[in-house]
Amino acid sequence: MNDKVNKPQNRREQIDQIVVTAQQMREIEGRIFKAGMPVAALMEKVALRIAARIQSLYPLSNRMKVGVLVGPGHNGGDALVVARELHFQGYEVLIYRPLSKIKELTSYHSDYAASLGIPFYDEIEPFQECDLIIDGLFGFGLERDISGNIGNEIALLNEWAQPIISIDLPSGIHTDTGAVLGTAIRATRTLCLGLWKLAFLQDRGLEYIGDAELIDFDIPLTDIWAILGKPVAIARMTKAAALNCLPLHRNLLTHKYKQGHLLLICGSKRYSGAAILSGLGARASGVGMLSIAIPESLKPLLVNHLPDALIIGCAETPSGAIADLPDTVDLSNYTAIASGPGLTVDAKLVVQSVFGAECPLILDADALNILAQLRTIPTLLRRREATVLTPHVGEFKRLFPDSAELLPDRISAVRKASQLSKAIILLKGAKTAIADAGESLWLIPESTPALARGGSGDILTGLMGGLIAQPIKQQESLAKIVATAAWWHAQAGILAAKERSELGVDPLTLSQYLIRVLLALLN
Numbered sequence: 001m002n003d004k005v006n007k008p009q010n011r012r013e014q015i016d017q018i019v020v021t022a023q024q025m026r027e028i029e030g031r032i033f034k035a036g037m038p039v040a041a042l043m044e045k046v047a048l049r050i051a052a053r054i055q056s057l058y059p060l061s062n063r064m065k066v067g068v069l070v071g072p073g074h075n076g077g078d079a080l081v082v083a084r085e086l087h088f089q090g091y092e093v094l095i096y097r098p099l100s101k102i103k104e105l106t107s108y109h110s111d112y113a114a115s116l117g118i119p120f121y122d123e124i125e126p127f128q129e130c131d132l133i134i135d136g137l138f139g140f141g142l143e144r145d146i147s148g149n150i151g152n153e154i155a156l157l158n159e160w161a162q163p164i165i166s167i168d169l170p171s172g173i174h175t176d177t178g179a180v181l182g183t184a185i186r187a188t189r190t191l192c193l194g195l196w197k198l199a200f201l202q203d204r205g206l207e208y209i210g211d212a213e214l215i216d217f218d219i220p221l222t223d224i225w226a227i228l229g230k231p232v233a234i235a236r237m238t239k240a241a242a243l244n245c246l247p248l249h250r251n252l253l254t255h256k257y258k259q260g261h262l263l264l265i266c267g268s269k270r271y272s273g274a275a276i277l278s279g280l281g282a283r284a285s286g287v288g289m290l291s292i293a294i295p296e297s298l299k300p301l302l303v304n305h306l307p308d309a310l311i312i313g314c315a316e317t318p319s320g321a322i323a324d325l326p327d328t329v330d331l332s333n334y335t336a337i338a339s340g341p342g343l344t345v346d347a348k349l350v351v352q353s354v355f356g357a358e359c360p361l362i363l364d365a366d367a368l369n370i371l372a373q374l375r376t377i378p379t380l381l382r383r384r385e386a387t388v389l390t391p392h393v394g395e396f397k398r399l400f401p402d403s404a405e406l407l408p409d410r411i412s413a414v415r416k417a418s419q420l421s422k423a424i425i426l427l428k429g430a431k432t433a434i435a436d437a438g439e440s441l442w443l444i445p446e447s448t449p450a451l452a453r454g455g456s457g458d459i460l461t462g463l464m465g466g467l468i469a470q471p472i473k474q475q476e477s478l479a480k481i482v483a484t485a486a487w488w489h490a491q492a493g494i495l496a497a498k499e500r501s502e503l504g505v506d507p508l509t510l511s512q513y514l515i516r517v518l519l520a521l522l523n
């Protein structure tokens with residue numbers, strides 16, 4: 001066996017990037033059972049790790065009262081094992097079991113818990129005095145809306161103040177789409193079991209999942225690859241994955257012309273700040289050379305803020321937008337071109353003029369709105385080099401109205417648009433998704449609401465353009481480099497929000513925290 005694959009830190013890094021549907025989880029676990037692992041033994045193994053984690057989060061203190069919600073399936077089985085173990089550790093445990101018809105293995109654990117004298121209830125009232133609730137009603141076996149009495153009791157639970165820890169998924173959340181099926185537990189924290197479920201990467205599940213963490217239970221990588229294949233269709237962008245695409249180490253013999261040359265086309269009289277912000281994002285990327293094409297009248301402003309960039313003054317339209325690039329600009333000089341921030345839709349000609357560029361082209365903001373006014377997909381299909389689009393949902397709907405019908409399932413929507421247009425599409429959101437027609441779909445698992453403000457997208461455009469322009473290790477796909485830029489941008493936002501509060505992450509500050517993220521990675 002290749003010990004590199006099973007070396008713990010490598011294994012855990014690989015596990016952390018994997019995302020599965022309910023069906024894939026079932027098939028992976030089916031391989032484990034087929035290989036001889038008894039279901040009861042796996043439940044015991046998993047649930048003991050859940051119990052240990054809960055005790056570390058909520059150490060026993062003066063007769064802590066813990067309410068355990070037990071559903072009809074193995075999620076309930078897990079919860080019953082946890083209830084038993086907390087009981088033996090001295091917690092005062094109450095069990096809520098609303099359904100009489102339960103799976104056989106779950107019924108054994110239920111009988112044993114009752115034999116220990118743990119009280120059972122079929123209504124939720126008595127749980128109001130609990131210090132902690134453990135939610136084992138439903139896991140990835142939820143098949144339909146939660147209805148009837150359980151739904152009412154969940155609604156009541158959500159109004160109470162005590163913390164709720166959900167096992168595997170918040171009960172009521174669809175494993176794959178993150179949608180609420182009828183009603184759902186609003187968990188303080190969710191302990192996802194074995195492999196990240198797709199719901200954890202969908203915006204919709206966010207407010208029900210709370211803090212998310214993975215409880216690993218040693219699923220062999222070979223069982224995972226056997227079901228998911230390699231490269232996996234959907235991957236979480238993690239620090240380990242990003243490290244390979246970040247400009248952390250430079251060749252000692254390098255010089256500025258070997259570190260890439262980005263052309264940024266941005267800004268207008270109306271939106272001069274966007275040009276500065278995208279320039280700052282590009283500078284933070286470490287790109288060797290940065291050229292910024294802006295309306296001539298903004299030149300003194302840009303030179304003042306970015307003296308290290310080559311500022312190209314362009315002829316202006318009557319509204320103060322870029323009319324066109326000067327004839328002296330030779331697009332073949334650049335290793336990437338990014339266009340969009342602050343352009344306004346009057347800059348139509350210049351955006352069209354770069355579609356022929358023989359280097360990766362990143363389109364954001366008004367460049368996307370201009371593209372949407374043209375025939376989007378035929379225009380993109382004519383490109384011979386990679387095109388990266390970075391729309392938020394509104395821009396996405398204008399660009400790809402058909403694919404947008406799949407929303408709010410963002411993963412399906414962005415994947416379809418990428419397959420139709422052959423472009424790499426980054427769909428912004430609480431869980432940003434990056435789709436490439438042929439490759440893995442990358443998801444950014446963590447972000448912060450602090451980034452939801454004007455200007456942070458301009459930083460991302462510059463950062464991404466600068467990263468793509470650099471000679472990153474060849475074996476990394478462009479989609480992964482795009483995902484790395486989004487991950488880097490989100491990590492800078494998270495770090496800045498931690499130190500300055502969510503209100504303290506203005507785009508200028510954000511650009512300064514980008515380098516802080518690299519420093520943290522290097523130490």
Ligand SMILES: NC(=O)C1=CN([C@@H]2O[C@H](COP(=O)(O)OP(=O)(O)OC[C@H]3O[C@@H](n4cnc5c(N)ncnc54)[C@H](O)[C@@H]3O)[C@@H](O)[C@H]2O)[C@H](O)CC1
Pocket residue numbers: 029039042043046047071072073074075076078103137138139140141142143144145146147167168169193
């Ligand atoms: N499979 C394993 O080896 C392991 C599973 N783990 C845990 O088990 C659950 C998945 O268990 P499963 O029994 O398949 O599903 P659930 O526990 O989620 O139970 C659903 C159960 O309830 C029925 N049902 C579905 N929808 C509804 C509804 N709306 N109302 C009422 N009843 C409903 C359905 O028939 C199912 O039987 C997984 O999440 C883990 O927690 C172990 O942890 C690891 C090994």
Ligand SMILES: [K+]
Pocket residue numbers: 075135136137138139166167168169170171
């Ligand atoms: K649950």
